Amino acid sequence: MKDVITIKEIARQLHVSPSTVSRALQNHPRISAHTRDAVHALADQLKYLPSTTARNLQRGRTGVIGMVLPEIRENFFSEVINGVEELAFEHQVTVALYQSHDRFDREKQILTVLASNRVDGVLLSVAKETQQTHHIQELLDRQIPLVLFDRIPPHIAAHRVECNMEKGAYEATKWLARRGHRRIALLNGPHALIASEERYRGYITALVEEGLPVENALIKRSDLTTPETVLKMNQLLSSPTRPDAVLTFNDYVALDAMQVCRSYGLVVNQDISFVSFANLPLNTYLEHPPLASVEQHPYQIGFMAAEILLNVINGKIAPTDLQNVILEPELVVREQSAVF
Amino acid sequence: MKDVITIKEIARQLHVSPSTVSRALQNHPRISAHTRDAVHALADQLKYLPSTTARNLQRGRTGVIGMVLPEIRENFFSEVINGVEELAFEHQVTVALYQSHDRFDREKQILTVLASNRVDGVLLSVAKETQQTHHIQELLDRQIPLVLFDRIPPHIAAHRVECNMEKGAYEATKWLARRGHRRIALLNGPHALIASEERYRGYITALVEEGLPVENALIKRSDLTTPETVLKMNQLLSSPTRPDAVLTFNDYVALDAMQVCRSYGLVVNQDISFVSFANLPLNTYLEHPPLASVEQHPYQIGFMAAEILLNVINGKIAPTDLQNVILEPELVVREQSAVF
DNA sequence: CAGACCTGCGCAAACGTTTGTGCAAAACCG
DNA sequence: CGGTTTTGCACAAACGTTTGCGCAGGTCTG
Numbered sequence: 001m002k003d004v005i006t007i008k009e010i011a012r013q014l015h016v017s018p019s020t021v022s023r024a025l026q027n028h029p030r031i032s033a034h035t036r037d038a039v040h041a042l043a044d045q046l047k048y049l050p051s052t053t054a055r056n057l058q059r060g061r062t063g064v065i066g067m068v069l070p071e072i073r074e075n076f077f078s079e080v081i082n083g084v085e086e087l088a089f090e091h092q093v094t095v096a097l098y099q100s101h102d103r104f105d106r107e108k109q110i111l112t113v114l115a116s117n118r119v120d121g122v123l124l125s126v127a128k129e130t131q132q133t134h135h136i137q138e139l140l141d142r143q144i145p146l147v148l149f150d151r152i153p154p155h156i157a158a159h160r161v162e163c164n165m166e167k168g169a170y171e172a173t174k175w176l177a178r179r180g181h182r183r184i185a186l187l188n189g190p191h192a193l194i195a196s197e198e199r200y201r202g203y204i205t206a207l208v209e210e211g212l213p214v215e216n217a218l219i220k221r222s223d224l225t226t227p228e229t230v231l232k233m234n235q236l237l238s239s240p241t242r243p244d245a246v247l248t249f250n251d252y253v254a255l256d257a258m259q260v261c262r263s264y265g266l267v268v269n270q271d272i273s274f275v276s277f278a279n280l281p282l283n284t285y286l287e288h289p290p291l292a293s294v295e296q297h298p299y300q301i302g303f304m305a306a307e308i309l310l311n312v313i314n315g316k317i318a319p320t321d322l323q324n325v326i327l328e329p330e331l332v333v334r335e336q337s338a339v340f
Numbered sequence: 341m342k343d344v345i346t347i348k349e350i351a352r353q354l355h356v357s358p359s360t361v362s363r364a365l366q367n368h369p370r371i372s373a374h375t376r377d378a379v380h381a382l383a384d385q386l387k388y389l390p391s392t393t394a395r396n397l398q399r400g401r402t403g404v405i406g407m408v409l410p411e412i413r414e415n416f417f418s419e420v421i422n423g424v425e426e427l428a429f430e431h432q433v434t435v436a437l438y439q440s441h442d443r444f445d446r447e448k449q450i451l452t453v454l455a456s457n458r459v460d461g462v463l464l465s466v467a468k469e470t471q472q473t474h475h476i477q478e479l480l481d482r483q484i485p486l487v488l489f490d491r492i493p494p495h496i497a498a499h500r501v502e503c504n505m506e507k508g509a510y511e512a513t514k515w516l517a518r519r520g521h522r523r524i525a526l527l528n529g530p531h532a533l534i535a536s537e538e539r540y541r542g543y544i545t546a547l548v549e550e551g552l553p554v555e556n557a558l559i560k561r562s563d564l565t566t567p568e569t570v571l572k573m574n575q576l577l578s579s580p581t582r583p584d585a586v587l588t589f590n591d592y593v594a595l596d597a598m599q600v601c602r603s604y605g606l607v608v609n610q611d612i613s614f615v616s617f618a619n620l621p622l623n624t625y626l627e628h629p630p631l632a633s634v635e636q637h638p639y640q641i642g643f644m645a646a647e648i649l650l651n652v653i654n655g656k657i658a659p660t661d662l663q664n665v666i667l668e669p670e671l672v673v674r675e676q677s678a679v680f
Numbered sequence: 681c682a683g684a685c686c687t688g689c690g691c692a693a694a695c696g697t698t699t700g701t702g703c704a705a706a707a708c709c710g
Numbered sequence: 711c712g713g714t715t716t717t718g719c720a721c722a723a724a725c726g727t728t729t730g731c732g733c734a735g736g737t738c739t740g
Contacts, residue, residue: 004458004482004483004726006725006726006727007726007727008726008727016689016690017689017690017691018690018726018727018728019689019690019691019692019727019728019729020688020689020690022726022727022728022729023689023728023729026728029687030686030687030688030689031687031688031689032687032688032689035688035689047478047482049452049455049456050456050726050727051456051458051725051726051727052456052457052458052727053393053396053397053402053457053458053725053726053727054397054695054725054726054727054728055726055727055728056393056695056727057393057394057397057694057695057696057697057725057726057727058694058695058726058727058728058729059695059727059728060695062393063457064434064436067437072412072418072421072422072425073415073418073419073422073621075413075415078412078413078418079413081412081437082412082413082439085412085437085438085439089438089450089453092453094404094436094457095436095437095438096404096434096435096436096437097407097421097425097435097436097437098425098429098435099422099425110429112389113429113432115389116389116390116391116392117392117393117403117434118344118391118392118393138387142344142387143344262627281413286626286627287602287626287627287628288627344696346695346696346697347696347697348696348697356719356720357719357720357721358696358697358698358720359697359698359699359719359720359721359722360718360719360720362696362697362698362699363698363699363719366698369717370716370717370718370719371717371718371719372717372718372719375718375719390696390697391695391696391697392697393695393696393697394695394696394697394698394725395696395697395698396697396725397695397696397697397724397725397726397727398696398697398698398699398724398725399697399698399725400725
């Protein structure tokens, strides 16, 4: 029933050895034109396709790279995958997809599966929960090439691709200040995320440069859930010294915060301006999107991470020659209004 | 350098044969407790992980299923993947991800790669461009289990998982009519998509049932690009008999169309109501989201498609016993206003 | 015309597993 | 205690490739 045709079958029908067929298919010079053509003809006729599995087993490779990230449905990560898939397909490499759902145990389990699968390399963006990195070190101990991106844990000797969020926060804050805003709040993410610290530093630097005071009352942290964001935004608005602009950790936070503003009767981007870090593709559809967004180039991140990984796999980069790509974010200022 | 430890290595160190090690690891009854424990102990110590590649080669499987879809970044498809990945991970099966980018040639190429990779099965949602299905038939000829989902081409003898969009359109239209709308427009997708025809049928049926006239002037088709949508919406609004409600092909169309309404000074969902098919997770963040959305349960679609595929692979469903799951959509009516 | 070289192909090992078969030695049975 | 059963393991083949090596027969060279 299930008769996948193999090199052996072609060899049998042509009364030659499997090795001859293999070489003929690779146009090996030591195979006569006559045999070569016969093999190719029969292979075409039988619709022979080589088994990449067998080939890779022989080569000591799998032709698979593991892609581990928190949530596919987050647009940022979809775009990263997009970049990875593009390059991987070009290089005939399979992308095996895994989600940690931001859970540590799942992430750990995934890395074990990947090691067992003998993947040629791994692209990893760690879960929010991940504090300890023993499981990642174990992957490295197995000599599996690893590129970390976006959410990068400290103290791991792996290649990295990230976006300079400090600079993003700096430029966003500066832009707000230059537009005349004086009371710029920061609605940041949790301490545990390095990304929060980066934003914080950029924000502070910009304030200082612009000669604005740093007020702790204007700096809030949310765990990125809606209730927390609402709570913190309420605190900001109920203060006597209400902010006239807010820099938020990401678009979801911005949107939640904007809802709160509306409940105070404030007109977004008029009474209070918003600038955010881009996660969502459809800010263009909002009636009052953030005035500006820090674009993090997720596609580029994926593309470059894949590029480094493939180069390591192909021996073009020594595994010990650790790469650290830091992409520059871009402050995208929205049009005043969509034109139709 | 690269010394992945294998069964052979354990065998060598323990002075037993590889087959004994293999059986010991599987707790085969014919292996003595003493040997078994020794093998397990050494395997743990050396952090041995079995090579799934070798195991699968032996079994005539790959443990990989191919997932082919138009665009990962479309939220609908991300959610589908989400459902697939969940079940696949549970079953120790790798999900290999490929995007056609809605291009026929790419889709064709992907299917060839998948056949060459000897994947255990394929999940496919075809590209917009795909008119001819020869490449899909070829996959079936190779006895590779196939489950089609969402965008399903006709005349292919494969398993199917889809959402009953006719019913969705029917209920959406009915809901609008019951709310008192009398001039309900349909801003549909292109002819080529079966999904467009389904929506059309449901829309018509509902109109007839509600005793409303079918007016061709109220039925428009867009190729789903913004300019087309804007054009067609303009046509609807510039007509003397302007619609008081619009059923749109999807959320993107709805959002584009709403922008046009605003340029006419109309207040969305007050002067003109919108109901759409859900693609986007964040309608909750819009100030004027569609009043209702037809939820297509993408996660469920992915989950069920994967379930069927895995059952076919595991022989629990005969390949010829073609499954056709039709999920019921759900009309989700939004709260009047978000409460904070 | 003998030695060297080239041409064209087959043999067999290897990649890391699993598994059917074989074969001793030990344990059991009457 | 002889025969049967059980126990414990090794051997080897297989999955589908690739590739080093060997070996004929032919062709060239001096």
